[in-house]
Amino acid sequence: MTNRQIVVAELPKGQLAPENFTMTEVDMPVPAEGDVLLRVILMSIDAANRSWMQGATYRDAVKAGDAMPTYAICEVVESNSPRLAKGDIVAAEATWSDYVTVPAHKATKLPSVKTLSHLMSVFGIAGKTAYHGLMSIGQPQPGETVLVSAAAGSVGGYVGQIAKSLGCRVVGIAGGAEKCDWVVEHLGFDACIDYRADGMFKALRAACPEGVDVYFDNVGGTVLETALNLMNERGRIVCCGAISQYESTAPTGPRNLPGAIVVKRLRMEGFIVMDFARDDAKAIRAMQGMIERGQMKVTEDIVEGLENAPSALIGLLGGDNKGKRMVRVSADPS
């Protein structure tokens, strides 16, 4: 019995390409004392995978020859620890593989749910990031206008749907007409502006006739600069990410800052999802209610098959996903 694994063949110089990866077959790993053997079910595909190849961040750099690390949902198939039993469903840092072993104390047992993928989308980091950032930092009020960049992405789609359920006017920003249509028609945003088209500022101003009270920023760069020009007095900018800057060799800051912050008395604040962990249960309860009332669609973009992980990541970096992207390596337990 063998174990497939996707290894970084060579670190990318510029844009990530299929040639940077290679599939290998290795022996089935054997769990040591205290370890568990896991069958990988779902792997989270994130822009962060790419940034790990750039050098050390909050974790060690990924080097040539390494199997690509990934946040994964797995089933315990063998346990050498009293902490976990065969059949348990866990979240763990795995690699792009069919099977991995990890120390049992590094795997987190997950609650029993009908659809495992929901633990990686709406009830996972994406949904919790959207909920905590919008509610705790953005603090939208009914009738206010909420603007969201990367609106078709894993976080942005939930931000807009939550804001909509609160009675806000919700405007998205996304790349390409097809994604913008999907954001309006499928997710129910009031409008969505294509940042790749000409005249973004005019289009946004027309879509936000009463200005912007909350801007949920996933991208930074010129979109942030444009949003600053549209903010109302005492507006809030939720700083969640800056994807436009990650691969830039010449980062640019918003030229109207801090002027706009002073004149309009804006608040701009960053956060990471773990800061609000004590409110996770509340967030999940709230979003569960929205789903039940038909106010929220769970947006998932599941690519089938371990062998497609490289193209799933390359596509994500090019912006071709709608909703939370993941790769299904094996079936949910029946």
Added chain:
Amino acid sequence: MTNRQIVVAELPKGQLAPENFTMTEVDMPVPAEGDVLLRVILMSIDAANRSWMQGATYRDAVKAGDAMPTYAICEVVESNSPRLAKGDIVAAEATWSDYVTVPAHKATKLPSVKTLSHLMSVFGIAGKTAYHGLMSIGQPQPGETVLVSAAAGSVGGYVGQIAKSLGCRVVGIAGGAEKCDWVVEHLGFDACIDYRADGMFKALRAACPEGVDVYFDNVGGTVLETALNLMNERGRIVCCGAISQYESTAPTGPRNLPGAIVVKRLRMEGFIVMDFARDDAKAIRAMQGMIERGQMKVTEDIVEGLENAPSALIGLLGGDNKGKRMVRVSADPS
């Protein structure tokens, strides 16, 4: 009897120059029903004067042909309103003039104090801006490091002295060795870094060995970018002004933003002093106590003569003032 007035001859394209102003003599204004005729005593000289020439902000833009507006302390010399009497001392929006008329309800009667100029410095907008911005937005804790730009300016000097009285480590940024020495020796800051000298970042890092918890930003631009690099997690940036940008024809934003905001979970917030008007009495009481206990020096920089208002403003923009700059147009009442 005539009235001297300084008018904007032509709006500046870049740096403000004496040619942008012209002195005219006009007839003595006559107060209409409900108005008062005011003798201008002291005029506040602020970087904001320059920013009003850039376009509409929280007030209408100043245009060519306009007498330059100014916050002023004045004596009522004639009243056509029961609200105010001859001899009252008031604060009002005047213009760069010997005399002005204003509606009586737009003039605020001032308390009787020994030194009128204090109502324009420590107990005026400068002191209140420092107090409210630092306390309500910056929220410094004893032992934290507070960094203040334009530390020799009208607001920065009070910010540092208030923070010092709270038990913070206080580091200033100012232009030139002489001003930096004054900030440390006269105002009692722990250190002051010359932003015009080479190696500002290294010098600041050495002066803030435990990082920066609160940055009180009066300048924007590259100093803000540098401060962002030194901020500690959950640091607060008080956005009070952006003097480095007011005369710039090619404004630059901090290139590390919003990245630093996200990663360090910073809060960046703008304010204007009127937002906190209901706490003005508390601020003045607190600063009066600091003065009495020898914790605060009142810093004033008074230029004599209406005709010197243009050079007083041009000099302020070049950073040649120490403490709150004002122009004395006429004597305090005896």
